[in-house]
Amino acid sequence: MARSSRSWDESDVRIRPNKKGSRPRTKDRPAHADAVVGRVVTVDRGRYTTVVAEDTENERVVIAARARELRRTPVVAGDLVGLVGDVTGAPDTLARLVRVEERTTVLRRSADDTDPVERVVVANADQLVIVVAAANPEPRTGFIDRTLVAAYDAGIDPLLCVTKTDLKDPAGLLANYDYLDLTVVTSGTAGAGQPAEGSDDDPPLLLDAAAVSELRSHLAGKVSVLLGHSGVGKSTMVNALTGAHRATGGVNAVTGRGRHTSSSALALRVEQSPGSWIIDTPGIRSFGLAHVDPDRILQAFPDLEPGTAACARGCKHDDDAVNCGLDGWVASGEAGEAGAARLISLRRLLGTGFKVQAKELGLY
Numbered sequence: 001m002a003r004s005s006r007s008w009d010e011s012d013v014r015i016r017p018n019k020k021g022s023r024p025r026t027k028d029r030p031a032h033a034d035a036v037v038g039r040v041v042t043v044d045r046g047r048y049t050t051v052v053a054e055d056t057e058n059e060r061v062v063i064a065a066r067a068r069e070l071r072r073t074p075v076v077a078g079d080l081v082g083l084v085g086d087v088t089g090a091p092d093t094l095a096r097l098v099r100v101e102e103r104t105t106v107l108r109r110s111a112d113d114t115d116p117v118e119r120v121v122v123a124n125a126d127q128l129v130i131v132v133a134a135a136n137p138e139p140r141t142g143f144i145d146r147t148l149v150a151a152y153d154a155g156i157d158p159l160l161c162v163t164k165t166d167l168k169d170p171a172g173l174l175a176n177y178d179y180l181d182l183t184v185v186t187s188g189t190a191g192a193g194q195p196a197e198g199s200d201d202d203p204p205l206l207l208d209a210a211a212v213s214e215l216r217s218h219l220a221g222k223v224s225v226l227l228g229h230s231g232v233g234k235s236t237m238v239n240a241l242t243g244a245h246r247a248t249g250g251v252n253a254v255t256g257r258g259r260h261t262s263s264s265a266l267a268l269r270v271e272q273s274p275g276s277w278i279i280d281t282p283g284i285r286s287f288g289l290a291h292v293d294p295d296r297i298l299q300a301f302p303d304l305e306p307g308t309a310a311c312a313r314g315c316k317h318d319d320d321a322v323n324c325g326l327d328g329w330v331a332s333g334e335a336g337e338a339g340a341a342r343l344i345s346l347r348r349l350l351g352t353g354f355k356v357q358a359k360e361l362g363l364y
Contacts, residue, residue, distance in 0.1 A: 029069060032098045035082030038062055039277075041267040042077055048097055052087060055275065060089035064097040073100055077265040077279050078123040078223060107154050107225060110288030118291045122225045122265060122279050127218070128156045129278075131228035131237065134188070135168035140229075141176050145345045146287045147227055148182075149300040153292050156225075159183045159218055163207070163233040176338040179303035183218065187211035187237075207233070207240045216241060219270050225279040227287075238280045242268040246280060294350055301346050303335045318350050 038050030048064045064083050066075060075081065075097065082099030107121040107128065128151040132139040144160065151158040160177065162170045165188035174184060187207050218224075219241070226234045235246040246266075270276035289297065298305055298317065307329025308317065315321050326346075330339040 030098075032082055032084050035084045035098055036087050037080055037101065038064070038083050038087075039267070040075060040077055040079040040081055042264055043075065044264060048075060048081070050081060050083065050095075050097075052083065052089065062087050062089045062095050063093070064095040067096050067098045070097065070100070074120045075100060076120050076123050077267050078125055078225070078277075079103070080124065105154050105156050107150060107156060108291055109150060110290040121227075121281065124223055125154075125156055125225045125279065126222040127159055127224040128154075129159045129161055129215075129219075129224050129226045131161045131163065131226055131232050131234050132173075133164040133167075133232040134162050134170040134173065134186075135164055137229060137231050139170075139173050141173070141341065142345055142348060143229065143287065144177075145300070145349060146289060148180075149289055149292060149297050149349065150287065152300045153296050159185065159224075161215065161237070162186045163237070164188055175336075176341060178338070179336055185211055185214050185218070187233075207237060212240050216270060216273055216276075219276050219278060220273050221275050223267075223277045223279070225265075225281060227281055230282075234280055238268060238278060241270050241278060243271050244268050289349060297349050298346070301342060303339070304329065304342060304346060307334065316350070318347055 036052055038052040039054060040048055040050050042049045046065060048066065050062050050064055051059065052062050053059045062083060064081070066073075080101040081097050082101065083095045084098050085096040086093040087095045103123045105125055106123055107125055108118045109121055110118060128147065130144055130147045130151075132144060139162070148158055160174075160182055162173065162184065163186075165186045167188070170186060177184070188211075215237070226238065228234050238244055238246050265279055265281045267277050267279045270278050294316075298308070304326055307326040308315070310325030310328060311317065311321075312323060315324055317324055317326055326343055329335060330343050333339070335342060
């Protein structure tokens with residue numbers, strides 16, 4: 001068979017189309033200088049509800065989806081974000097969230113004290129309202145101490161709110177924080193709120209008018225986040241302050257724990273207080289501090305910190321420390337009557353494990 005004398009060149013080579021396209025990729029992203037700024041009020045299944053043109057005649061709610069380049073960036077309630085696309089807020093429209101503005105504060109937690117992964121709770125909060133009940137469920141100073149550490153570490157002002165004071169006098173609880181510059185608001189009316197005789201129902205949560213008014217004054221002009229266990233009355237408090245109708249729940253009679261009623265953080269405006277926002281968060285069971293440096297934890301105990309002056313260099317202030325100055329400081333009464341309990345709580349936060357004494361005091 002005779003061979004063809006045809007000459008071959010590159011035009012005879014068949015090249016299959018590139019499935020990913022032929023345009024070169026670039027890392028340069030649009031600046032989106034025309035993006036409008038909105039405040040994230042809640043996040044639900046990949047949809048971000050934002051408020052745009054806040055406190056103006058053109059204020060509106062815009063629903064947005066996160067841009068692909070932000071898929072690894074956490075976006076949470078309180079964030080200020082850049083939006084492009086359809087930002088009219090009309091029904092059945094969807095904007096694109098392309099930028100997270102610089103945050104002033106970030107409240108973080110970890111799942112536990114050994115989990116290195118940080119979880120952003122809320123952004124741009126000015127104030128952390130720690131909500132505990134005087135009883136039902138019983139308050140835990142360990143939880144309060146943890147949230148105080150997180151607040152100080154994030155540069156957020158803490159405020160302690162004690163509900164259900166009609167069920168139990170909170171004086172013993174509050175004595176633990178006499179040495180702190182901590183604003184405290186209590187709510188309840190003595191002798192009221194008891195369940196009917198023979199009833200298994202939870203007593204009603206009382207928020208007296210004076211407490212609501214005092215809280216509103218502390219929230220004025222600020223973005224505040226409420227944090228607490230389920231059943232302490234966060235949602236009831238939010239309803240009283242904002243006029244919302246958040247679902248409320250009681251406390252399980254068997255476990256002594258509250259029932260979850262909020263599934264995601266939600267920012268709401270405070271009634272009769274322009275420029276004020278309150279962020280209701282789901283009830284939490286743990287608040288890890290793996291992301292906080294041990295020295296920062298100690299700074300959250302100003303009643304104990306001066307005692308470290310008598311410590312040897314390199315002292316870790318834990319149960320294994322030899323001649324730790326904190327022991328003498330507490331024994332001398334310099335930390336007040338609650339000094340011993342406070343020292344146990346500090347050492348627990350520093351990772352020294354459960355102590356029988358701590359359990360007996362009801363700290364954890």
